[in-house]
Amino acid sequence: MTLSTHNVGADTAQPTLEVNGLNVALRGGSRLLRDVSLSVQPGEVRALVGESGAGKSMIGKAVLGVLPRNIEVTSGQILLQGESLDALGAAQRRQTVAAAASLIPQDPLTALNPSRRIGVQITERLVKRLGWSSADAQARALELLDRVHIRDPKRVMASYPHELSGGMRQRILIAAAFAPKPRLIVADEPTTALDVTVQKQILRLIRELQAESGTAVLFVTHDMGVVAKISQTVTVLFAGKVMESAPTREVFANPQHPYTRALIGATPRYTHPDEPLKPVPPELIANLKKEIALADANGAAHV
Numbered sequence: 001m002t003l004s005t006h007n008v009g010a011d012t013a014q015p016t017l018e019v020n021g022l023n024v025a026l027r028g029g030s031r032l033l034r035d036v037s038l039s040v041q042p043g044e045v046r047a048l049v050g051e052s053g054a055g056k057s058m059i060g061k062a063v064l065g066v067l068p069r070n071i072e073v074t075s076g077q078i079l080l081q082g083e084s085l086d087a088l089g090a091a092q093r094r095q096t097v098a099a100a101a102s103l104i105p106q107d108p109l110t111a112l113n114p115s116r117r118i119g120v121q122i123t124e125r126l127v128k129r130l131g132w133s134s135a136d137a138q139a140r141a142l143e144l145l146d147r148v149h150i151r152d153p154k155r156v157m158a159s160y161p162h163e164l165s166g167g168m169r170q171r172i173l174i175a176a177a178f179a180p181k182p183r184l185i186v187a188d189e190p191t192t193a194l195d196v197t198v199q200k201q202i203l204r205l206i207r208e209l210q211a212e213s214g215t216a217v218l219f220v221t222h223d224m225g226v227v228a229k230i231s232q233t234v235t236v237l238f239a240g241k242v243m244e245s246a247p248t249r250e251v252f253a254n255p256q257h258p259y260t261r262a263l264i265g266a267t268p269r270y271t272h273p274d275e276p277l278k279p280v281p282p283e284l285i286a287n288l289k290k291e292i293a294l295a296d297a298n299g300a301a302h303v
């Protein structure tokens with residue numbers, strides 16, 4: 001089974017994000033990402049999809065420079081708006097990423113500090129890291145809270161997280177992510193912790209805000225239904241390796257890789273209602289793992 005890469009955006013402008021041949025591993029241990037390459041153009045939403053452990057979040061963490069201490073980038077290049085992050089020192093890299101990129105995290109319960117008011121949690125990054133005046137940061141926070149349909153934004157700015165529902169907290173995290181006008185947003189399963197109706201609202205909101213602002217989005221999800229709703233392009237991952245990368249429409253109309261076909265077959269909305277759902281076949285998983293282990297061993301032999 002070979003990697004399938006349809007021709008995506010060959011003649012477009014400079015990508016907001018470019019990842020070239022990224023390899024990530026446990027320090028002195030096993031590989032977690034294998035030669036991952038992808039790009040996200042301004043205004044594009046690229047979904048990263050795969051089952052648990054595929055390495056989706058790891059790509060987001062590598063881009064944002066927040067890998068756990070026991071994990072390292074072993075090779076490859078990450079470019080943000082054409083600037084190679086690997087060439088920068090740690091402090092400069094942090095500043096470049098903070099100015100250009102934001103994260104929408106998975107869990108709105110743990111992402112907000114319970115002991116601090118909402119307002120300061122939105123404005124702090126603008127003021128302390130990006131040099132905005134306090135008045136501008138306040139105004140921007142109020143504008144964004146209004147934009148994410150939070151009623152009475154002034155009151156909410158003065159509230160603590162426990163006073164708000166899960167859906168409201170996720171909308172606050174979306175407001176916080178968009179507040180500094182980032183060129184890239186990494187959304188790490190931002191709807192997984194929410195119930196279905198709230199999920200739909202949150203997806204719509206992210207889509208609206210990114211379309212208005214032309215922000216590029218790397219959207220991590222395990223759900224092909226979410227991929228269909230939110231993205232224009234999709235990268236399918238298995239065991240830290242890209243299986244297929246293509247415009248979302250093409251992937252659903254004509255999936256090239258057996259693993260992609262299996263993921264679509266395992267998603268309720270994309271199967272006939274009378275057909276039973278087919279989980280990803282264990283033999284396919286076993287074969288892919290074997291192939292990847294063989295490729296790893298061959299790669300190691302060439303070092």
Ligand SMILES: Nc1ncnc2c1ncn2[C@@H]1O[C@H](COP(=O)(O)OP(=O)(O)OP(=O)(O)O)[C@@H](O)[C@H]1O
Pocket residue numbers: 026032050051052053054055056057058059068070071222
């Ligand atoms: N802190 C860590 N220490 C060691 N291994 C880790 C750590 N975090 C993740 N991993 C491993 O890295 C691989 C990729 O994990 P990652 O979290 O990126 O997967 P994912 O595709 O986002 O899955 P999920 O949907 O479960 O979060 C997995 O094999 C995982 O076990």
